[in-house]
Amino acid sequence: MPGKTDKLIEQVEHSRVWRSIFRSGTGTSTLHRALAIQQNVFLHLFSNKVRKRMLSVSSTWYLGTLTFGTFLILIVTGVLLMLYYHPSVPQAYADMKDLQFVVSSGLFLRNLHRWSAQAMVFLVFAHMFKVFYRGAYRAPREFNWVIGVMLLLITLLLSYTGYLLPWDQLAYWAITVGSNISSAVPLVGSKIHFLLLGGNQVNANALLRFYVLHCVILPLTALLFVAVHFWRIRKDGGLYVQQSEPKKLAAPDDAVLAKEAK
Amino acid sequence: MPDEKQPESSSPARELDRRAFFAKIGLGSLGIAAAGTAAFAYQFLSPNVLYEPSPIINVGKPESFAVDSVTLDANSGIYLVRAAEGFFALNAICTHLGCLTTWNQELNIIACPCHGSKFNRNGEKIEGPAPKPLPWLRTWVSDEGNLMVDRSTNIHPLQFLRI
Numbered sequence: 001m002p003g004k005t006d007k008l009i010e011q012v013e014h015s016r017v018w019r020s021i022f023r024s025g026t027g028t029s030t031l032h033r034a035l036a037i038q039q040n041v042f043l044h045l046f047s048n049k050v051r052k053r054m055l056s057v058s059s060t061w062y063l064g065t066l067t068f069g070t071f072l073i074l075i076v077t078g079v080l081l082m083l084y085y086h087p088s089v090p091q092a093y094a095d096m097k098d099l100q101f102v103v104s105s106g107l108f109l110r111n112l113h114r115w116s117a118q119a120m121v122f123l124v125f126a127h128m129f130k131v132f133y134r135g136a137y138r139a140p141r142e143f144n145w146v147i148g149v150m151l152l153l154i155t156l157l158l159s160y161t162g163y164l165l166p167w168d169q170l171a172y173w174a175i176t177v178g179s180n181i182s183s184a185v186p187l188v189g190s191k192i193h194f195l196l197l198g199g200n201q202v203n204a205n206a207l208l209r210f211y212v213l214h215c216v217i218l219p220l221t222a223l224l225f226v227a228v229h230f231w232r233i234r235k236d237g238g239l240y241v242q243q244s245e246p247k248k249l250a251a252p253d254d255a256v257l258a259k260e261a262k
Numbered sequence: 263m264p265d266e267k268q269p270e271s272s273s274p275a276r277e278l279d280r281r282a283f284f285a286k287i288g289l290g291s292l293g294i295a296a297a298g299t300a301a302f303a304y305q306f307l308s309p310n311v312l313y314e315p316s317p318i319i320n321v322g323k324p325e326s327f328a329v330d331s332v333t334l335d336a337n338s339g340i341y342l343v344r345a346a347e348g349f350f351a352l353n354a355i356c357t358h359l360g361c362l363t364t365w366n367q368e369l370n371i372i373a374c375p376c377h378g379s380k381f382n383r384n385g386e387k388i389e390g391p392a393p394k395p396l397p398w399l400r401t402w403v404s405d406e407g408n409l410m411v412d413r414s415t416n417i418h419p420l421q422f423l424r425i
Contacts, residue, residue: 173361173376176359176360176361177359177360177361177376179360180358180359180360181359194308195304195307195308198307198309199309199312199314200312200314201314203313203314204313205309205312
């Protein structure tokens with residue numbers, strides 16, 4: 001039986017359709033494996049080859065990967081929650097309660113979204129502490145640290161904007177307090193407060209604005225920064241491994257860039 | 263940018279060449295367009311009409327308030343106080359971060375549940391993170407004899423309304 005399955009897989013892999021999608025071809029040679037990464041639009045962000053030590057648990061604790069994992073869970077569960085949630089004053093709270101008590105698996109999806117959100121904030125901080133205390137933020141990776149700080153801010157904003165959507169007392173007063181903090185900005189504080197809420201108080205406009213920020217603007221920005229963040233890992237010489245770090249930390253010189261261009 | 267400096271460094275007398283001229287025109291129009299877009303975005307994001315409740319509130323007949331009473335209208339976020347000197351209205355929104363405060367009859371104070379600010383009956387700050395006292399609001403009696411409060415107009419404290 002396994003012989004038959006293998007043969008079928010081989011047939012599929014050699015079919016014209018398969019080869020038109022995966023052009024790198026099949027095979028286990030180093031070249032084929034490298035091509036499989038390099039010619040895939042998603043995987044080409046990453047290095048073709050990595051040192052084994054980079055992939056060990058101790059070097060990263062997989063905190064960045066776990067953060068990305070929670071982000072993917074949040075996208076999937078969030079899109080599903082959007083199918084039942086209306087960002088309007090009369091309906092928002094009732095929709096949230098419907099998700100808990102009426103919609104099949106609604107409670108599971110809502111709780112998964114909520115817990116993943118908490119986990120993501122925790123993991124982002126853990127990831128940053130790990131990077132900081134290992135010194136992995138230093139040259140040539142300093143720009144990727146900056147991107148990481150941006151992603152931290154986006155994560156916190158996602159968490160904050162999502163907090164209003166249940167439209168309960170906790171949400172209402174948390175956003176009242178939070179948005180009033182923005183009024184403390186010198187000179188333009190009250191303008192920022194007005195633009196953020198789309199009015200002078202937390203109301204229908206604020207709910208809609210926070211919904212759009214939470215579901216469209218912030219996730220798209222986060223995805224863009226995540227792509228750059230992953231790509232920079234390769235460009236900055238792979239994941240940081242303490243023992244193998246060269247003594248002289250230098251920016252990629254022309255020879256390296258020329259080699260990469262090939 | 264080096265293109266723009268080139269004419270000065272190579273020969274001061276040399277005129278702006280065609281490429282640099284069009285680059286400047288292009289960048290200039292892009293700059294104007296960017297400024298216009300920013301102004302457009304700012305205007306679009308600021309609502310011109312707000313469906314928010316009116317700042318003017320009808321609190322009812324003056325006789326319905328007992329002397330030395332503090333009444334919180336939670337919907338409009340104001341206190342109507344009837345002191346021996348007369349009536350006055352306080353904004354019940356905490357000056358710290360905008361929570362709704364409550365009147366504590368036993369302790370004779372106004373307290374904020376969010377961060378613990380405390381005020382006395384005249385709105386003066388007793389303690390807590392609040393930076394300012396609770397503002398006094400313009401109060402008057404309408405032609406129908408109702409007490410009216412304008413939440414959008416602050417007045418100096420201790421201006422009692424005598425009826």
